[in-house]
Amino acid sequence: MRIDVVSIFPDYLAPLGLSLPGKAQATGLLELHVHDLRGWTRDRHRTVDDTPYGGGAGMVMKPEPWGEALDELLEPGVTLVVPTPSGEPFTQALARELATRDRLLFACGRYEGIDQRVLDEAHGRAEVREISIGDYVLNGGEVAALAITEAVVRLLPGFMGNPESLVEESHEDGLLEYPVYTKPASWRGREVPPVLLSGDHAAIAAWRHEQAVRRTAARRPDLVPASVVLDDVEVRPAR
């Protein structure tokens, strides 16, 4: 997979050279290119934003630099990923979908966003996915690009040493992860649940699944499959 990221803060993407994505690059599974949007500006001040038509606070990213960046990078077969608070929610299912693509191009907006005409034009010639990583206020799309990249890259075939570890993870089966324990067996008067020391793998698997369901019901009732009924789990009311 090749990933290109365009941002006015390219250094923000430096962590992609470390840990998971860094390893993928070293093994040839991932080709990563980070670009400074200002490289596609034409004026001496390298202007990337301007005031919004219709008034209002903040600035909007100008279409010209983005248009030229996409002219160069949005080649046939590239999926354009636009992190935005108004996007579709990013989920593990969407991460799996993006992991099937040959090339991703992240357009990281700042300010109040990118002139809509850039996205409208891109829709006419490429797959465009506007994606949100959550309902809170960030200053731009770079954090989302980091998160989406990590979630996608670790799904690339051959990247994770033990593919089995991908199956048990949180959200892979739609549930939150069960609680985990390691040595020592007793710590500050707190003991590891005995079932985990029993060697009974069926009992351990059953306990872990029940813990995952209980934790999901308590913290994320929206994720609990309708088929599951837990009569003794306190589910916090939706705020």
Ligand SMILES: Nc1ccc2ncsc2c1
């Ligand atoms: N403010 C905000 C919230 C979510 C989000 N997701 C991708 S960019 C972004 C920006």
